[in-house]
Amino acid sequence: MADTTAVTRIPAAKLEAFLNRSFVAVGIPAGDAKVIAELMVRADLQGSEGHGIFRLPQYVRRIKGGAVNVKPRIRVVREAGGMALVDGDNGMGHLVMRFATEKAIEKAKAAGAAWVGVRMSNHAGPASLYASMPLAHDMIGLYLAVGNANHLPPWGGLDMLLSTNPIAVAVPAGEEPPVVLDMATTVAAYGKVKTKAQRGEMMPEGWMMDREGRPLTDSRRANEGFLLPIGGYKGYGLALVFGLLAGTLNGAAMGKDVVDFNADETSVTNTGHVIVAINVEAFQPVAEFRKSVDMLIRDIRNSKRLPGVDRIRLPGDGSHATRAERLKNGVPLSAPLAASLNQLAAELKIAPL
């Protein structure tokens, strides 16, 4: 067996250039390839490994399979003062969501808040990428999506009609880093299960359940069970309503129409998302708001702690720290991942990593 623990560090710029030439090689226009590459590296830098360059071989397979449109006409199909509906024309999700988020920001400048729904998109990487974009404009971002594979049944059920439909919310602070929550509505994301399986590790109880309702901890048997929602029926309810908002309302896939993009290289996913931009200035002076958020963050950080806890973390703390470290030392790639990327390079006839 290959040593799956060996890790090489690759500078972000090098990863980005590799992603860029990969996408150009499969027919994506240079400007668009650059946008996607930059967003995917952002995912790797912040520690969202399951959503970064790790996805490249899969994206390429789906592009080659005709499942994704490399030259989409992304456009607003409906619009009013406080909303827009974007049709992504089956383009790469990163491009579609960047477009939609810029639209939400632009509209929120005038309207104070703007709700932008998206249909005909694809997997777009980590939710926090888009929730965080409004931060630079003194805005709060809120993102919802329908996940790209159903691993969650309704509470008490067996039919996997729901995905891990995530929510991300990013709130600007002052001197403190922004609060950035990014979470699936299941206890574990399915990517974590796959990582355990690759490593031959057991899962903790509470991640998955088998079809008899018993805890499932053997990651190699993951396909015999399903993920568990956070808080039992509460997480089921969240996954359902986030899916209604991000999927059904936008005319995007939801429920049994969701395509498992891990197992399919030819079908259009019609992925749905929502991005809401909320302009702080419409509610109160930005400086005052930033100060209030800083105070709250500090009260939380300075909270007395449970025995054995060395520090209190805010949502986003981990990814901020990871980003700083990886910008300095490079992004860690496991030996098998690096090998698979160089194999892809050979197939695409581009320079390796």
Next chain:
Amino acid sequence: MADTTAVTRIPAAKLEAFLNRSFVAVGIPAGDAKVIAELMVRADLQGSEGHGIFRLPQYVRRIKGGAVNVKPRIRVVREAGGMALVDGDNGMGHLVMRFATEKAIEKAKAAGAAWVGVRMSNHAGPASLYASMPLAHDMIGLYLAVGNANHLPPWGGLDMLLSTNPIAVAVPAGEEPPVVLDMATTVAAYGKVKTKAQRGEMMPEGWMMDREGRPLTDSRRANEGFLLPIGGYKGYGLALVFGLLAGTLNGAAMGKDVVDFNADETSVTNTGHVIVAINVEAFQPVAEFRKSVDMLIRDIRNSKRLPGVDRIRLPGDGSHATRAERLKNGVPLSAPLAASLNQLAAELKIAPL
């Protein structure tokens, strides 16, 4: 000991009339008293007992203590195309939230979606009351709030800086009842803990933790511990960002500024909420949307089931059924609650129940 299990059934109209005369007796104008009474009975009818007439003695104590303004000037203090900020002038939360929700609905007719923040409000009853109001206008409602007592520390911490900050989302269907999710971000709401304590019952593991991080199951010792968030750090993150959106952004109380309205009869709470109204018609024809929601609901209901599960429920199913049953048979009141209400009637010199 009084028999706490004895229950009388009171017709909704009788409860509403009693609530109405109670509020008039403490100085609330007749029209406003009627609105509050109707909303509180709606809570009891749908099974949200902890938010209905059960709260009347506490509301009256706080009104008499000068903590709540009986003649508020509720008004919009900031407004743009897609948002408004409402100042409740410290009125009863039900009045403030009805005003804010009507504003959101009115704005969403033109803007497609409207985000309305609220400050200087008070406890307003169950979240679903307000999330459900847009349904009659072919709109989706989304509600967030800062809870009125902090029972949740940050993850790993001991200082109770967070409340059970709830979310409610209501989505219209066609022939099926609407999907109405209404949930606290903690495993159990604090009201459930108090009910267990009143009955001398133990709590299940997972509801609360003591200050050493051990499971706390003795409901009589509830004040020695704190509530646990759903999904561990995830529920902490949700409570935090919902509080930033409903509290901090609106200039309402959040974090250490939150007043425990159960233990305080004189302080202004400055409660914050958010109500978002999303006009389905701005996204797609309403009839098509309703049909899609019906199909999804039916797929979920018809899912194969885990062993021992007799039916799959949608969020809101329980409250719809309870409402139908109670409209027919009356609202059940426990003997101690009925006694305390009649004692209140004597104090207020109004006709008893």
